[in-house]
Amino acid sequence: MRKLLTAALFASLMTGTATAETLKLVEVITSPERTQTLKSIVAKFEEANPGTTVEIVSLPWGEAFQKFATMVSAGEIPDVMEMPDTWLSLYANNGMLESLEPYLEAWEHTGGLTTRALELGRDVDDTAYMLPYGFYLRAMFYNKNLLEEAGITEPPKTLDEFVEASQKVSELPGKYGYCMRGGPGGLNGWMMFGATMAGDNTFFNEDGTSTMNSEGWVKGLTWVIDLYKNGLAPKDSVNWGFNEIVAGFYTGTCAFLDQDPDALIAIAERMDEDDYGVTTMPKGPSGKTFPTIGYAGWSMMAASENKDLAWKLIATLEGPEGNVEWNKRTGALPVHTSAENDPFYSSPQFAGWFEELEDADAVPTVMPTYLEEFAFFKDSLAIKTGQEALLGDITPEELANQWAEYLTKAQQKYLAGK
The missing domain is CATH 3.40.190.10 (Periplasmic binding protein-like II)
Incomplete structure:
Protein backbone atom coordinates (compact mmCIF):
# COMPACT_ATOMS: atom_id res chain seq x y z
CA MET A 1 0.00 0.00 0.00
CA ARG A 2 2.85 2.40 0.87
CA LYS A 3 4.52 1.89 -2.53
CA LEU A 4 1.19 2.22 -4.30
CA LEU A 5 0.38 5.49 -2.53
CA THR A 6 3.85 6.93 -3.02
CA ALA A 7 3.82 6.14 -6.74
CA ALA A 8 0.40 7.67 -7.10
CA LEU A 9 1.53 10.80 -5.29
CA PHE A 10 4.46 11.42 -7.63
CA ALA A 11 2.30 10.69 -10.67
CA SER A 12 -0.27 13.20 -9.54
CA LEU A 13 2.35 15.86 -8.89
CA MET A 14 3.49 15.48 -12.47
CA THR A 15 0.05 15.46 -14.08
CA GLY A 16 -2.01 17.71 -11.80
CA THR A 17 -5.48 16.98 -10.52
CA ALA A 18 -7.80 19.82 -11.53
CA THR A 19 -8.18 23.01 -13.53
CA ALA A 20 -8.01 26.43 -11.87
CA GLU A 21 -11.81 26.62 -11.77
CA THR A 22 -12.58 23.03 -10.79
CA LEU A 23 -12.17 21.23 -7.50
CA LYS A 24 -12.77 17.54 -6.91
CA LEU A 25 -14.21 16.47 -3.57
CA VAL A 26 -14.60 12.85 -2.47
CA GLU A 27 -17.02 11.76 0.24
CA VAL A 28 -16.57 8.27 1.65
CA ILE A 29 -19.09 7.97 4.50
CA THR A 30 -21.92 8.17 2.04
CA SER A 31 -25.69 8.18 2.37
CA PRO A 32 -28.39 9.97 0.33
CA GLU A 33 -29.03 12.43 3.17
CA ARG A 34 -25.34 13.24 3.60
CA THR A 35 -24.78 13.73 -0.12
CA GLN A 36 -27.78 16.02 -0.38
CA THR A 37 -26.52 18.14 2.51
CA LEU A 38 -23.01 18.21 1.07
CA LYS A 39 -24.34 19.46 -2.25
CA SER A 40 -26.29 22.19 -0.46
CA ILE A 41 -23.21 23.52 1.35
CA VAL A 42 -21.04 23.20 -1.77
CA ALA A 43 -23.62 25.22 -3.74
CA LYS A 44 -23.10 28.10 -1.31
CA PHE A 45 -19.35 27.84 -1.86
CA GLU A 46 -19.78 27.93 -5.63
CA GLU A 47 -22.07 30.95 -5.33
CA ALA A 48 -19.47 32.78 -3.24
CA ASN A 49 -16.72 31.84 -5.72
CA PRO A 50 -18.10 32.58 -9.21
CA GLY A 51 -16.61 30.42 -11.95
CA THR A 52 -15.64 27.64 -9.55
CA THR A 53 -17.19 24.19 -9.92
CA VAL A 54 -16.92 21.40 -7.36
CA GLU A 55 -17.15 17.84 -8.66
CA ILE A 56 -18.44 15.58 -5.87
CA VAL A 57 -17.51 11.89 -6.00
CA SER A 58 -19.53 9.77 -3.55
CA LEU A 59 -18.13 6.36 -2.63
CA PRO A 60 -20.28 3.76 -0.85
CA TRP A 61 -18.87 3.34 2.66
CA GLY A 62 -18.72 -0.46 2.59
CA GLU A 63 -16.33 -0.32 -0.39
CA ALA A 64 -14.81 3.12 0.14
CA PHE A 65 -11.42 2.03 1.48
CA GLN A 66 -10.65 -0.15 -1.53
CA LYS A 67 -12.27 2.18 -4.06
CA PHE A 68 -10.38 5.24 -2.84
CA ALA A 69 -7.08 3.33 -2.82
CA THR A 70 -7.81 2.34 -6.43
CA MET A 71 -8.47 5.98 -7.32
CA VAL A 72 -5.18 6.98 -5.73
CA SER A 73 -3.23 4.25 -7.53
CA ALA A 74 -4.69 5.50 -10.82
CA GLY A 75 -3.65 9.07 -10.06
CA GLU A 76 -7.25 10.23 -9.68
CA ILE A 77 -6.54 12.28 -6.58
CA PRO A 78 -9.07 14.87 -5.40
CA ASP A 79 -8.35 18.27 -3.95
CA VAL A 80 -10.43 17.69 -0.81
CA MET A 81 -11.57 14.43 0.71
CA GLU A 82 -13.69 13.31 3.61
CA MET A 83 -11.18 11.70 5.96
CA PRO A 84 -12.25 9.02 8.49
CA ASP A 85 -10.10 8.88 11.60
CA THR A 86 -8.99 5.34 10.73
CA TRP A 87 -7.47 6.43 7.42
CA LEU A 88 -5.65 9.54 8.61
CA SER A 89 -2.36 7.92 9.58
CA LEU A 90 -2.13 5.90 6.36
CA TYR A 91 -2.44 8.88 4.03
CA ALA A 92 -0.64 11.43 6.22
CA ASN A 93 2.38 9.18 6.74
CA ASN A 94 2.62 8.60 2.99
CA GLY A 95 2.96 12.32 2.34
CA MET A 96 -0.37 12.59 0.58
CA LEU A 97 -2.02 15.17 2.83
CA GLU A 98 -1.33 18.89 3.04
CA SER A 99 -0.76 20.47 6.44
CA LEU A 100 -3.63 22.78 7.34
CA GLU A 101 -1.60 24.58 10.00
CA PRO A 102 -0.87 27.74 7.92
CA TYR A 103 -4.56 28.06 7.09
CA LEU A 104 -5.71 27.45 10.66
CA GLU A 105 -3.29 30.07 11.92
CA ALA A 106 -5.04 32.73 9.83
CA TRP A 107 -8.63 31.41 10.01
CA GLU A 108 -11.06 33.54 12.00
CA HIS A 109 -12.90 30.51 13.41
CA THR A 110 -9.92 28.52 14.72
CA GLY A 111 -10.33 29.98 18.20
CA GLY A 112 -13.91 28.73 18.36
CA LEU A 113 -13.01 25.09 17.70
CA THR A 114 -13.18 22.66 20.60
CA THR A 115 -9.88 21.56 22.10
CA ARG A 116 -10.68 17.96 21.18
CA ALA A 117 -11.18 18.87 17.51
CA LEU A 118 -7.71 20.37 17.19
CA GLU A 119 -6.14 17.58 19.26
CA LEU A 120 -7.57 14.79 17.10
CA GLY A 121 -6.94 16.63 13.83
CA ARG A 122 -3.26 16.74 14.85
CA ASP A 123 -3.09 13.02 15.63
CA VAL A 124 -0.19 12.48 13.21
CA ASP A 125 3.08 14.31 13.94
CA ASP A 126 1.12 16.94 15.90
CA THR A 127 0.17 18.44 12.54
CA ALA A 128 -3.35 19.22 11.34
CA TYR A 129 -3.57 16.95 8.30
CA MET A 130 -7.31 16.83 8.86
CA LEU A 131 -9.87 19.13 10.43
CA PRO A 132 -12.55 17.06 12.18
CA TYR A 133 -16.12 18.04 11.42
CA GLY A 134 -17.73 16.04 14.22
CA PHE A 135 -17.50 13.33 16.83
CA TYR A 136 -19.23 9.96 16.94
CA LEU A 137 -19.73 8.63 20.47
CA ARG A 138 -21.41 5.26 20.93
CA THR A 292 -15.72 4.31 21.38
CA ILE A 293 -15.46 7.89 20.22
CA GLY A 294 -14.62 8.37 16.58
CA TYR A 295 -14.38 11.31 14.28
CA ALA A 296 -14.14 12.27 10.65
CA GLY A 297 -13.25 15.48 8.89
CA TRP A 298 -11.93 17.14 5.76
CA SER A 299 -8.40 16.87 4.41
CA MET A 300 -6.59 18.60 1.59
CA MET A 301 -4.54 16.42 -0.72
CA ALA A 302 -0.92 17.46 -1.16
CA ALA A 303 -1.22 16.92 -4.92
CA SER A 304 -3.90 19.61 -5.31
CA GLU A 305 -2.90 22.45 -7.63
CA ASN A 306 -5.58 24.68 -6.11
CA LYS A 307 -4.66 24.64 -2.44
CA ASP A 308 -5.93 28.09 -1.50
CA LEU A 309 -9.22 27.42 -3.24
CA ALA A 310 -9.36 23.96 -1.64
CA TRP A 311 -8.93 25.59 1.77
CA LYS A 312 -11.81 27.96 1.00
CA LEU A 313 -13.97 24.92 0.35
CA ILE A 314 -12.88 23.28 3.63
CA ALA A 315 -13.50 26.58 5.46
CA THR A 316 -17.03 26.72 4.04
CA LEU A 317 -17.71 23.14 5.13
CA GLU A 318 -16.07 23.65 8.54
CA GLY A 319 -17.25 27.17 9.38
CA PRO A 320 -19.92 27.44 12.12
CA GLU A 321 -22.80 27.72 9.64
CA GLY A 322 -21.70 24.86 7.38
CA ASN A 323 -20.58 22.64 10.27
CA VAL A 324 -23.87 22.88 12.15
CA GLU A 325 -25.90 22.34 8.96
CA TRP A 326 -23.77 19.28 8.14
CA ASN A 327 -23.91 17.74 11.61
CA LYS A 328 -27.63 18.23 11.98
CA ARG A 329 -28.00 15.92 8.98
CA THR A 330 -25.13 13.53 9.72
CA GLY A 331 -25.79 13.24 13.46
CA ALA A 332 -22.26 13.94 14.67
CA LEU A 333 -21.56 16.26 17.58
CA PRO A 334 -20.21 19.55 16.14
CA VAL A 335 -16.69 20.90 16.60
CA HIS A 336 -17.54 24.56 17.34
CA THR A 337 -18.16 25.58 20.94
CA SER A 338 -20.89 27.94 19.72
CA ALA A 339 -23.01 24.95 18.66
CA GLU A 340 -23.80 24.23 22.30
CA ASN A 341 -26.24 27.14 22.17
CA ASP A 342 -28.17 25.66 19.26
CA PRO A 343 -31.63 24.44 20.36
CA PHE A 344 -31.20 21.34 18.19
CA TYR A 345 -28.54 19.94 20.53
CA SER A 346 -30.52 20.66 23.69
CA SER A 347 -33.36 18.41 22.53
CA PRO A 348 -34.18 15.19 24.48
CA GLN A 349 -32.81 12.95 21.74
CA PHE A 350 -29.23 14.01 22.54
CA ALA A 351 -29.58 13.66 26.31
CA GLY A 352 -28.25 10.09 26.31
CA TRP A 353 -24.91 11.10 24.79
CA PHE A 354 -24.40 14.10 27.03
CA GLU A 355 -25.22 12.01 30.10
CA GLU A 356 -22.71 9.40 28.95
CA LEU A 357 -20.07 12.08 28.50
CA GLU A 358 -20.70 13.27 32.07
CA ASP A 359 -20.49 9.76 33.56
CA ALA A 360 -17.06 9.29 35.15
CA ASP A 361 -17.39 5.51 34.70
CA ALA A 362 -18.07 5.82 30.96
CA VAL A 363 -14.60 6.29 29.49
CA PRO A 364 -14.55 7.47 25.83
CA THR A 365 -12.16 5.25 23.90
CA VAL A 366 -10.15 6.35 20.88
CA MET A 367 -8.99 3.37 18.84
CA PRO A 368 -5.32 3.29 17.74
CA THR A 369 -5.97 5.11 14.48
CA TYR A 370 -2.46 6.58 14.54
Whole structure:
Protein backbone atom coordinates (compact mmCIF):
# COMPACT_ATOMS: atom_id res chain seq x y z
CA MET A 1 0.00 0.00 0.00
CA ARG A 2 2.85 2.40 0.87
CA LYS A 3 4.52 1.89 -2.53
CA LEU A 4 1.19 2.22 -4.30
CA LEU A 5 0.38 5.49 -2.53
CA THR A 6 3.85 6.93 -3.02
CA ALA A 7 3.82 6.14 -6.74
CA ALA A 8 0.40 7.67 -7.10
CA LEU A 9 1.53 10.80 -5.29
CA PHE A 10 4.46 11.42 -7.63
CA ALA A 11 2.30 10.69 -10.67
CA SER A 12 -0.27 13.20 -9.54
CA LEU A 13 2.35 15.86 -8.89
CA MET A 14 3.49 15.48 -12.47
CA THR A 15 0.05 15.46 -14.08
CA GLY A 16 -2.01 17.71 -11.80
CA THR A 17 -5.48 16.98 -10.52
CA ALA A 18 -7.80 19.82 -11.53
CA THR A 19 -8.18 23.01 -13.53
CA ALA A 20 -8.01 26.43 -11.87
CA GLU A 21 -11.81 26.62 -11.77
CA THR A 22 -12.58 23.03 -10.79
CA LEU A 23 -12.17 21.23 -7.50
CA LYS A 24 -12.77 17.54 -6.91
CA LEU A 25 -14.21 16.47 -3.57
CA VAL A 26 -14.60 12.85 -2.47
CA GLU A 27 -17.02 11.76 0.24
CA VAL A 28 -16.57 8.27 1.65
CA ILE A 29 -19.09 7.97 4.50
CA THR A 30 -21.92 8.17 2.04
CA SER A 31 -25.69 8.18 2.37
CA PRO A 32 -28.39 9.97 0.33
CA GLU A 33 -29.03 12.43 3.17
CA ARG A 34 -25.34 13.24 3.60
CA THR A 35 -24.78 13.73 -0.12
CA GLN A 36 -27.78 16.02 -0.38
CA THR A 37 -26.52 18.14 2.51
CA LEU A 38 -23.01 18.21 1.07
CA LYS A 39 -24.34 19.46 -2.25
CA SER A 40 -26.29 22.19 -0.46
CA ILE A 41 -23.21 23.52 1.35
CA VAL A 42 -21.04 23.20 -1.77
CA ALA A 43 -23.62 25.22 -3.74
CA LYS A 44 -23.10 28.10 -1.31
CA PHE A 45 -19.35 27.84 -1.86
CA GLU A 46 -19.78 27.93 -5.63
CA GLU A 47 -22.07 30.95 -5.33
CA ALA A 48 -19.47 32.78 -3.24
CA ASN A 49 -16.72 31.84 -5.72
CA PRO A 50 -18.10 32.58 -9.21
CA GLY A 51 -16.61 30.42 -11.95
CA THR A 52 -15.64 27.64 -9.55
CA THR A 53 -17.19 24.19 -9.92
CA VAL A 54 -16.92 21.40 -7.36
CA GLU A 55 -17.15 17.84 -8.66
CA ILE A 56 -18.44 15.58 -5.87
CA VAL A 57 -17.51 11.89 -6.00
CA SER A 58 -19.53 9.77 -3.55
CA LEU A 59 -18.13 6.36 -2.63
CA PRO A 60 -20.28 3.76 -0.85
CA TRP A 61 -18.87 3.34 2.66
CA GLY A 62 -18.72 -0.46 2.59
CA GLU A 63 -16.33 -0.32 -0.39
CA ALA A 64 -14.81 3.12 0.14
CA PHE A 65 -11.42 2.03 1.48
CA GLN A 66 -10.65 -0.15 -1.53
CA LYS A 67 -12.27 2.18 -4.06
CA PHE A 68 -10.38 5.24 -2.84
CA ALA A 69 -7.08 3.33 -2.82
CA THR A 70 -7.81 2.34 -6.43
CA MET A 71 -8.47 5.98 -7.32
CA VAL A 72 -5.18 6.98 -5.73
CA SER A 73 -3.23 4.25 -7.53
CA ALA A 74 -4.69 5.50 -10.82
CA GLY A 75 -3.65 9.07 -10.06
CA GLU A 76 -7.25 10.23 -9.68
CA ILE A 77 -6.54 12.28 -6.58
CA PRO A 78 -9.07 14.87 -5.40
CA ASP A 79 -8.35 18.27 -3.95
CA VAL A 80 -10.43 17.69 -0.81
CA MET A 81 -11.57 14.43 0.71
CA GLU A 82 -13.69 13.31 3.61
CA MET A 83 -11.18 11.70 5.96
CA PRO A 84 -12.25 9.02 8.49
CA ASP A 85 -10.10 8.88 11.60
CA THR A 86 -8.99 5.34 10.73
CA TRP A 87 -7.47 6.43 7.42
CA LEU A 88 -5.65 9.54 8.61
CA SER A 89 -2.36 7.92 9.58
CA LEU A 90 -2.13 5.90 6.36
CA TYR A 91 -2.44 8.88 4.03
CA ALA A 92 -0.64 11.43 6.22
CA ASN A 93 2.38 9.18 6.74
CA ASN A 94 2.62 8.60 2.99
CA GLY A 95 2.96 12.32 2.34
CA MET A 96 -0.37 12.59 0.58
CA LEU A 97 -2.02 15.17 2.83
CA GLU A 98 -1.33 18.89 3.04
CA SER A 99 -0.76 20.47 6.44
CA LEU A 100 -3.63 22.78 7.34
CA GLU A 101 -1.60 24.58 10.00
CA PRO A 102 -0.87 27.74 7.92
CA TYR A 103 -4.56 28.06 7.09
CA LEU A 104 -5.71 27.45 10.66
CA GLU A 105 -3.29 30.07 11.92
CA ALA A 106 -5.04 32.73 9.83
CA TRP A 107 -8.63 31.41 10.01
CA GLU A 108 -11.06 33.54 12.00
CA HIS A 109 -12.90 30.51 13.41
CA THR A 110 -9.92 28.52 14.72
CA GLY A 111 -10.33 29.98 18.20
CA GLY A 112 -13.91 28.73 18.36
CA LEU A 113 -13.01 25.09 17.70
CA THR A 114 -13.18 22.66 20.60
CA THR A 115 -9.88 21.56 22.10
CA ARG A 116 -10.68 17.96 21.18
CA ALA A 117 -11.18 18.87 17.51
CA LEU A 118 -7.71 20.37 17.19
CA GLU A 119 -6.14 17.58 19.26
CA LEU A 120 -7.57 14.79 17.10
CA GLY A 121 -6.94 16.63 13.83
CA ARG A 122 -3.26 16.74 14.85
CA ASP A 123 -3.09 13.02 15.63
CA VAL A 124 -0.19 12.48 13.21
CA ASP A 125 3.08 14.31 13.94
CA ASP A 126 1.12 16.94 15.90
CA THR A 127 0.17 18.44 12.54
CA ALA A 128 -3.35 19.22 11.34
CA TYR A 129 -3.57 16.95 8.30
CA MET A 130 -7.31 16.83 8.86
CA LEU A 131 -9.87 19.13 10.43
CA PRO A 132 -12.55 17.06 12.18
CA TYR A 133 -16.12 18.04 11.42
CA GLY A 134 -17.73 16.04 14.22
CA PHE A 135 -17.50 13.33 16.83
CA TYR A 136 -19.23 9.96 16.94
CA LEU A 137 -19.73 8.63 20.47
CA ARG A 138 -21.41 5.26 20.93
CA ALA A 139 -24.42 4.98 23.22
CA MET A 140 -27.22 2.42 23.52
CA PHE A 141 -30.57 2.84 21.76
CA TYR A 142 -33.41 0.82 23.27
CA ASN A 143 -36.93 0.11 22.06
CA LYS A 144 -39.32 0.90 24.91
CA ASN A 145 -42.22 -1.04 23.44
CA LEU A 146 -40.21 -4.25 22.97
CA LEU A 147 -38.83 -4.03 26.49
CA GLU A 148 -42.32 -3.56 27.93
CA GLU A 149 -43.64 -6.48 25.88
CA ALA A 150 -40.81 -8.65 27.24
CA GLY A 151 -41.55 -7.60 30.80
CA ILE A 152 -38.45 -5.42 31.22
CA THR A 153 -39.03 -2.26 33.25
CA GLU A 154 -35.85 -0.31 32.48
CA PRO A 155 -32.91 -0.44 30.07
CA PRO A 156 -29.96 -2.60 31.15
CA LYS A 157 -27.13 -0.92 33.02
CA THR A 158 -24.65 -3.82 33.04
CA LEU A 159 -23.50 -6.48 30.57
CA ASP A 160 -25.25 -9.16 32.62
CA GLU A 161 -28.52 -7.22 32.55
CA PHE A 162 -28.05 -6.68 28.82
CA VAL A 163 -27.78 -10.42 28.17
CA GLU A 164 -30.77 -11.13 30.40
CA ALA A 165 -32.89 -8.48 28.65
CA SER A 166 -31.78 -9.72 25.21
CA GLN A 167 -32.80 -13.26 26.13
CA LYS A 168 -36.28 -12.12 27.17
CA VAL A 169 -36.81 -10.08 24.00
CA SER A 170 -35.50 -12.95 21.83
CA GLU A 171 -38.24 -15.18 23.23
CA LEU A 172 -40.82 -12.97 21.47
CA PRO A 173 -41.78 -14.30 18.00
CA GLY A 174 -39.52 -12.85 15.31
CA LYS A 175 -37.70 -10.55 17.74
CA TYR A 176 -34.10 -10.34 18.91
CA GLY A 177 -32.20 -8.57 21.62
CA TYR A 178 -29.30 -7.01 19.74
CA CYS A 179 -28.80 -5.46 16.31
CA MET A 180 -25.29 -6.85 15.78
CA ARG A 181 -22.99 -5.25 13.23
CA GLY A 182 -21.04 -8.22 11.94
CA GLY A 183 -20.13 -6.65 8.60
CA PRO A 184 -18.48 -3.33 7.61
CA GLY A 185 -17.83 -1.00 10.53
CA GLY A 186 -18.37 -3.69 13.12
CA LEU A 187 -15.04 -3.30 14.92
CA ASN A 188 -16.40 -0.75 17.41
CA GLY A 189 -18.66 -3.32 19.03
CA TRP A 190 -15.85 -5.83 19.46
CA MET A 191 -13.58 -3.18 20.95
CA MET A 192 -16.18 -1.68 23.31
CA PHE A 193 -17.36 -4.97 24.75
CA GLY A 194 -13.84 -6.36 24.87
CA ALA A 195 -12.55 -3.39 26.86
CA THR A 196 -15.64 -3.31 29.08
CA MET A 197 -15.23 -6.97 30.01
CA ALA A 198 -11.50 -6.45 30.56
CA GLY A 199 -12.11 -3.31 32.62
CA ASP A 200 -9.43 -1.45 30.69
CA ASN A 201 -9.23 0.19 27.26
CA THR A 202 -5.44 -0.02 27.00
CA PHE A 203 -4.63 -1.54 23.61
CA PHE A 204 -0.90 -2.15 24.13
CA ASN A 205 1.67 -2.94 26.78
CA GLU A 206 4.75 -0.73 27.12
CA ASP A 207 6.80 -3.04 24.90
CA GLY A 208 4.25 -2.66 22.10
CA THR A 209 2.62 -6.06 22.49
CA SER A 210 -1.14 -6.07 22.02
CA THR A 211 -3.53 -6.73 24.90
CA MET A 212 -6.07 -8.27 22.53
CA ASN A 213 -5.31 -11.84 23.60
CA SER A 214 -5.21 -11.12 27.33
CA GLU A 215 -7.73 -12.93 29.52
CA GLY A 216 -10.10 -9.97 29.90
CA TRP A 217 -10.22 -9.12 26.22
CA VAL A 218 -10.77 -12.76 25.25
CA LYS A 219 -13.72 -12.86 27.64
CA GLY A 220 -15.13 -9.76 25.93
CA LEU A 221 -14.73 -11.21 22.44
CA THR A 222 -16.30 -14.44 23.64
CA TRP A 223 -19.21 -12.46 25.10
CA VAL A 224 -19.93 -10.93 21.67
CA ILE A 225 -19.69 -14.31 19.92
CA ASP A 226 -22.04 -15.88 22.46
CA LEU A 227 -24.67 -13.21 21.77
CA TYR A 228 -24.77 -14.35 18.16
CA LYS A 229 -24.28 -18.06 18.81
CA ASN A 230 -27.12 -18.10 21.34
CA GLY A 231 -29.59 -16.47 18.96
CA LEU A 232 -29.78 -13.08 20.67
CA ALA A 233 -29.01 -11.33 17.38
CA PRO A 234 -30.54 -12.00 13.93
CA LYS A 235 -28.80 -14.77 12.01
CA ASP A 236 -28.07 -12.56 9.00
CA SER A 237 -26.61 -9.83 11.23
CA VAL A 238 -23.23 -11.49 10.67
CA ASN A 239 -23.21 -9.45 7.44
CA TRP A 240 -24.95 -6.31 8.67
CA GLY A 241 -23.45 -2.86 8.23
CA PHE A 242 -24.75 0.53 9.35
CA ASN A 243 -27.91 0.67 7.25
CA GLU A 244 -28.97 -2.86 8.21
CA ILE A 245 -28.55 -2.44 11.98
CA VAL A 246 -30.39 0.89 11.99
CA ALA A 247 -33.21 -0.61 9.93
CA GLY A 248 -33.28 -3.60 12.27
CA PHE A 249 -33.90 -1.21 15.15
CA TYR A 250 -36.52 1.09 13.69
CA THR A 251 -38.51 -1.84 12.24
CA GLY A 252 -38.67 -3.40 15.69
CA THR A 253 -36.67 -6.48 14.77
CA CYS A 254 -34.32 -6.01 17.71
CA ALA A 255 -34.50 -4.04 20.95
CA PHE A 256 -30.93 -2.77 21.34
CA LEU A 257 -28.59 -0.89 19.04
CA ASP A 258 -25.21 0.62 19.90
CA GLN A 259 -24.64 3.58 17.65
CA ASP A 260 -23.51 7.16 17.27
CA PRO A 261 -25.87 10.14 16.96
CA ASP A 262 -25.90 9.71 13.18
CA ALA A 263 -28.36 6.82 13.60
CA LEU A 264 -30.90 9.36 14.84
CA ILE A 265 -31.41 10.62 11.29
CA ALA A 266 -33.19 7.49 10.09
CA ILE A 267 -34.65 6.48 13.46
CA ALA A 268 -36.27 9.84 14.22
CA GLU A 269 -37.96 9.81 10.81
CA ARG A 270 -39.54 6.41 11.42
CA MET A 271 -40.16 6.13 15.17
CA ASP A 272 -42.04 8.31 17.62
CA GLU A 273 -39.59 9.81 20.11
CA ASP A 274 -41.64 8.31 22.97
CA ASP A 275 -41.04 4.79 21.64
CA TYR A 276 -37.27 4.70 22.06
CA GLY A 277 -34.53 6.06 24.26
CA VAL A 278 -30.75 6.45 24.35
CA THR A 279 -28.71 5.49 27.39
CA THR A 280 -25.11 4.88 28.50
CA MET A 281 -23.47 1.71 27.20
CA PRO A 282 -23.78 -1.17 29.72
CA LYS A 283 -20.98 -1.50 32.25
CA GLY A 284 -18.77 -4.49 32.92
CA PRO A 285 -17.43 -6.25 36.03
CA SER A 286 -15.23 -3.26 36.87
CA GLY A 287 -18.22 -0.92 36.96
CA LYS A 288 -16.94 0.90 33.90
CA THR A 289 -17.85 1.03 30.24
CA PHE A 290 -15.65 2.11 27.33
CA PRO A 291 -17.75 3.55 24.48
CA THR A 292 -15.72 4.31 21.38
CA ILE A 293 -15.46 7.89 20.22
CA GLY A 294 -14.62 8.37 16.58
CA TYR A 295 -14.38 11.31 14.28
CA ALA A 296 -14.14 12.27 10.65
CA GLY A 297 -13.25 15.48 8.89
CA TRP A 298 -11.93 17.14 5.76
CA SER A 299 -8.40 16.87 4.41
CA MET A 300 -6.59 18.60 1.59
CA MET A 301 -4.54 16.42 -0.72
CA ALA A 302 -0.92 17.46 -1.16
CA ALA A 303 -1.22 16.92 -4.92
CA SER A 304 -3.90 19.61 -5.31
CA GLU A 305 -2.90 22.45 -7.63
CA ASN A 306 -5.58 24.68 -6.11
CA LYS A 307 -4.66 24.64 -2.44
CA ASP A 308 -5.93 28.09 -1.50
CA LEU A 309 -9.22 27.42 -3.24
CA ALA A 310 -9.36 23.96 -1.64
CA TRP A 311 -8.93 25.59 1.77
CA LYS A 312 -11.81 27.96 1.00
CA LEU A 313 -13.97 24.92 0.35
CA ILE A 314 -12.88 23.28 3.63
CA ALA A 315 -13.50 26.58 5.46
CA THR A 316 -17.03 26.72 4.04
CA LEU A 317 -17.71 23.14 5.13
CA GLU A 318 -16.07 23.65 8.54
CA GLY A 319 -17.25 27.17 9.38
CA PRO A 320 -19.92 27.44 12.12
CA GLU A 321 -22.80 27.72 9.64
CA GLY A 322 -21.70 24.86 7.38
CA ASN A 323 -20.58 22.64 10.27
CA VAL A 324 -23.87 22.88 12.15
CA GLU A 325 -25.90 22.34 8.96
CA TRP A 326 -23.77 19.28 8.14
CA ASN A 327 -23.91 17.74 11.61
CA LYS A 328 -27.63 18.23 11.98
CA ARG A 329 -28.00 15.92 8.98
CA THR A 330 -25.13 13.53 9.72
CA GLY A 331 -25.79 13.24 13.46
CA ALA A 332 -22.26 13.94 14.67
CA LEU A 333 -21.56 16.26 17.58
CA PRO A 334 -20.21 19.55 16.14
CA VAL A 335 -16.69 20.90 16.60
CA HIS A 336 -17.54 24.56 17.34
CA THR A 337 -18.16 25.58 20.94
CA SER A 338 -20.89 27.94 19.72
CA ALA A 339 -23.01 24.95 18.66
CA GLU A 340 -23.80 24.23 22.30
CA ASN A 341 -26.24 27.14 22.17
CA ASP A 342 -28.17 25.66 19.26
CA PRO A 343 -31.63 24.44 20.36
CA PHE A 344 -31.20 21.34 18.19
CA TYR A 345 -28.54 19.94 20.53
CA SER A 346 -30.52 20.66 23.69
CA SER A 347 -33.36 18.41 22.53
CA PRO A 348 -34.18 15.19 24.48
CA GLN A 349 -32.81 12.95 21.74
CA PHE A 350 -29.23 14.01 22.54
CA ALA A 351 -29.58 13.66 26.31
CA GLY A 352 -28.25 10.09 26.31
CA TRP A 353 -24.91 11.10 24.79
CA PHE A 354 -24.40 14.10 27.03
CA GLU A 355 -25.22 12.01 30.10
CA GLU A 356 -22.71 9.40 28.95
CA LEU A 357 -20.07 12.08 28.50
CA GLU A 358 -20.70 13.27 32.07
CA ASP A 359 -20.49 9.76 33.56
CA ALA A 360 -17.06 9.29 35.15
CA ASP A 361 -17.39 5.51 34.70
CA ALA A 362 -18.07 5.82 30.96
CA VAL A 363 -14.60 6.29 29.49
CA PRO A 364 -14.55 7.47 25.83
CA THR A 365 -12.16 5.25 23.90
CA VAL A 366 -10.15 6.35 20.88
CA MET A 367 -8.99 3.37 18.84
CA PRO A 368 -5.32 3.29 17.74
CA THR A 369 -5.97 5.11 14.48
CA TYR A 370 -2.46 6.58 14.54
CA LEU A 371 -1.17 3.23 13.26
CA GLU A 372 -0.70 3.22 9.50
CA GLU A 373 -1.87 -0.40 9.39
CA PHE A 374 -5.09 0.27 11.31
CA ALA A 375 -7.19 1.19 8.27
CA PHE A 376 -6.65 -2.26 6.74
CA PHE A 377 -7.21 -3.91 10.10
CA LYS A 378 -10.56 -2.18 10.65
CA ASP A 379 -11.96 -2.31 7.13
CA SER A 380 -10.71 -5.71 6.01
CA LEU A 381 -8.97 -8.05 8.45
CA ALA A 382 -11.29 -7.48 11.42
CA ILE A 383 -14.42 -7.99 9.30
CA LYS A 384 -13.19 -11.27 7.79
CA THR A 385 -11.89 -12.81 11.00
CA GLY A 386 -14.77 -11.48 13.11
CA GLN A 387 -17.28 -13.17 10.83
CA GLU A 388 -15.28 -16.39 10.97
CA ALA A 389 -15.48 -16.28 14.76
CA LEU A 390 -19.22 -15.56 14.80
CA LEU A 391 -19.83 -18.49 12.47
CA GLY A 392 -17.68 -20.81 14.57
CA ASP A 393 -14.94 -21.30 11.98
CA ILE A 394 -12.33 -20.07 14.46
CA THR A 395 -12.40 -19.90 18.27
CA PRO A 396 -12.46 -16.67 20.30
CA GLU A 397 -8.88 -17.39 21.31
CA GLU A 398 -7.80 -17.77 17.68
CA LEU A 399 -9.53 -14.49 16.83
CA ALA A 400 -7.79 -12.75 19.73
CA ASN A 401 -4.40 -14.16 18.75
CA GLN A 402 -4.75 -13.09 15.11
CA TRP A 403 -5.68 -9.56 16.12
CA ALA A 404 -2.94 -9.41 18.73
CA GLU A 405 -0.29 -10.59 16.27
CA TYR A 406 -1.26 -8.02 13.64
CA LEU A 407 -1.56 -5.10 16.06
CA THR A 408 1.66 -5.98 17.90
CA LYS A 409 3.65 -5.78 14.67
CA ALA A 410 2.04 -2.44 13.82
CA GLN A 411 2.61 -0.94 17.26
CA GLN A 412 6.21 -2.10 17.56
CA LYS A 413 6.93 -0.73 14.09
CA TYR A 414 5.40 2.57 15.18
CA LEU A 415 7.49 2.65 18.40
CA ALA A 416 10.65 1.82 16.48
CA GLY A 417 10.05 4.74 14.14
CA LYS A 418 9.59 7.33 16.88
